[in-house]
Amino acid sequence: xxxxxxxxxxxxxxxxxxxxxxxxxxxxxxxxxxxxxxxxxxxxxxxxxxxxxxxxxxxxxxxxxxxxxxxxxxxxxxxxxxxxxxxxxxxxxxxxxxxxx
Amino acid sequence: xxxxxxxxxxxxxxxxxxxxxxxxxxxxxxxxxxxxxxxxxxxxxxxxxxxxxxxxxxxxxxxxxxxxxxxxxxxxxxxxxxxxxxxxxxxxxxxxxxxxxxxxxxxxxxxxxxxxxxxxxxxxxxxxxxxxxxxxxxxxxxxxxxxxxxxxxxxxxxxxxxx
Numbered sequence: 001x002x003x004x005x006x007x008x009x010x011x012x013x014x015x016x017x018x019x020x021x022x023x024x025x026x027x028x029x030x031x032x033x034x035x036x037x038x039x040x041x042x043x044x045x046x047x048x049x050x051x052x053x054x055x056x057x058x059x060x061x062x063x064x065x066x067x068x069x070x071x072x073x074x075x076x077x078x079x080x081x082x083x084x085x086x087x088x089x090x091x092x093x094x095x096x097x098x099x100x101x
Numbered sequence: 102x103x104x105x106x107x108x109x110x111x112x113x114x115x116x117x118x119x120x121x122x123x124x125x126x127x128x129x130x131x132x133x134x135x136x137x138x139x140x141x142x143x144x145x146x147x148x149x150x151x152x153x154x155x156x157x158x159x160x161x162x163x164x165x166x167x168x169x170x171x172x173x174x175x176x177x178x179x180x181x182x183x184x185x186x187x188x189x190x191x192x193x194x195x196x197x198x199x200x201x202x203x204x205x206x207x208x209x210x211x212x213x214x215x216x217x218x219x220x221x222x223x224x225x226x227x228x229x230x231x232x233x234x235x236x237x238x239x240x241x242x243x244x245x246x247x248x249x250x251x252x253x254x255x256x257x258x259x260x261x262x263x264x
Binding site for chain 2: 020021024026029031032033034035036038040047048049050053056057059082085086087088
């Protein structure tokens with residue numbers, strides 16, 4: 001996977017980005033941060049297992065990541081995936097992430 | 102082609118081959134070869150020396166292969182005791198997984214879901230430390246979902262802000 005492809009996925013998912021040592025991308029829904037990843041600066045390939053780490057940050061399996069890369073899945077589909085995987089609260093709305101007692 | 106017809110090593114190339122391990126890094130810009138990998142590389146170089154072929158590029162590739170092989174066998178779990186930050190410190194040693202994937206070394210905290218990358222273990226661990234500090238302060242005051250929230254809660258339980 002090329003760095004440009006990873007950045008394209010970030011744009012397609014309408015993630016917020018911040019440039020620092022790397023590009024830090026944050027997926028926010030209704031004001032709540034659901035996923036976050038970082039992509040190295042530069043051009044060329046994301047080598048080795050780096051694409052796998054980014055994919056896991058985004059809470060996607062390989063098939064889902066491919067569908068996002070191939071423009072089959074967009075932000076709406078991604079949100080459903082996150083909901084199905086429990087990245088949102090069990091009530092369907094994002095929680096504050098605090099530990100329940 | 103007869104051996105005698107092959108080009109001789111030039112002065113730089115000969116120096117490159119004969120450099121001891123501690124000079125390897127200075128001459129090549131690469132990390133010094135590792136233990137068994139170094140021995141294998143040295144034997145291959147010794148075997149090739151009589152052929153008097155150009156070996157510079159070959160040696161660089163060989164060093165990378167040997168380093169990858171050595172580190173691949175050493176993917177392991179370690180702990181870090183410090184974030185080396187003036188803003189945040191660990192209160193408990195943090196388990197970290199370190200692996201070499203053939204291109205770079207990746208250090209990751211599976212509990213927090215943060216990774217660092219570098220050309221060797223030390224630079225990967227330093228990158229991970231910076232990433233952990235960024236993660237903490239980026240999300241400290243943010244509303245987060247359950248998944249990120251669990252990770253933030255864990256990280257918050259093992260760090261303390263300085264000052």
